[in-house]
Amino acid sequence: DAGVIQSPRHEVTEMGQEVTLRCKPISGHNSLFWYRQTMMRGLELLIYFNNNVPIDDSGMPEDRFSAKMPNASFSTLKIQPSEPRDSAVYFCASSLAYNEQFFGPGTRLTVL
Amino acid sequence: AQSVAQPEDQVNVAEGNPLTVKCTYSVSGNPYLFWYVQYPNRGLQFLLKYITGDNLVKGSYGFEAEFNKSQTSFHLKKPSALVSDSALYFCAVRDRVGDKIIFGKGTRLHILP
Numbered sequence: 001d002a003g004v005i006q007s008p009r010h011e012v013t014e015m016g017q018e019v020t021l022r023c024k025p026i027s028g029h030n031s032l033f034w035y036r037q038t039m040m041r042g043l044e045l046l047i048y049f050n051n052n053v054p055i056d057d058s059g060m061p062e063d064r065f066s067a068k069m070p071n072a073s074f075s076t077l078k079i080q081p082s083e084p085r086d087s088a089v090y091f092c093a094s095s096l097a098y099n100e101q102f103f104g105p106g107t108r109l110t111v112l
Numbered sequence: 113a114q115s116v117a118q119p120e121d122q123v124n125v126a127e128g129n130p131l132t133v134k135c136t137y138s139v140s141g142n143p144y145l146f147w148y149v150q151y152p153n154r155g156l157q158f159l160l161k162y163i164t165g166d167n168l169v170k171g172s173y174g175f176e177a178e179f180n181k182s183q184t185s186f187h188l189k190k191p192s193a194l195v196s197d198s199a200l201y202f203c204a205v206r207d208r209v210g211d212k213i214i215f216g217k218g219t220r221l222h223i224l225p
């Protein structure tokens with residue numbers, strides 16, 4: 001099993017540009033989570049899906065952030081427009097039912 | 113509301129000594145409890161979990177954790193620390209309804225050679 005796959009691994013962009021982060025969960029998992037990690041704020045849950053349906057998006061910072069899960073094997077997190085304060089490592093994780101989460105390697109986003 | 117606390121930002125232990133990383137939780141009902149480890153520039157990696165049964169749970173890399181319901185604690189332990197155990201450790205809790213897991217802020221473990 002390849003584990004959770006995230007792309008790109010690194011993204012450098014300029015303020016105001018659109019950024020799209022991608023995630024492929026582990027096959028068979030029915031829950032998917034997007035997290036953001038920074039030194040200042042630690043690990044924050046942004047949004048999670050169950051069976052492709054968004055369940056809790058209370059952690060999404062503002063309207064510039066949006067997430068979709070069009071099918072069981074793919075999810076995107078989009079930031080439009082991006083700002084320097086969005087610079088962080090973004091993790092995707094997946095799980096089966098109420099079991100432990102498996103994390104991807106993360107996308108390191110730098111907004112200049 | 114469910115919550116988890118890791119009271120120590122950093123723990124320093126000499127190699128070969130036993131280590132403990134503390135975690136306390138607050139949740140309605142019986143919790144699911146987890147420990148994760150994060151090595152530099154990597155995602156979080158599952159170590160162990162408590163669902164039910166024996167209060168002492170064994171996990172990866174020789175780690176174990178003890179569930180204490182009366183003290184609402186789930187401390188991570190290892191009898192003999194290795195330098196390679198140096199990493200960031202997260203405790204997490206989930207109640208029995210829903211998939212959302214609440215993570216602690218993390219404890220940085222330094223094993224000194």
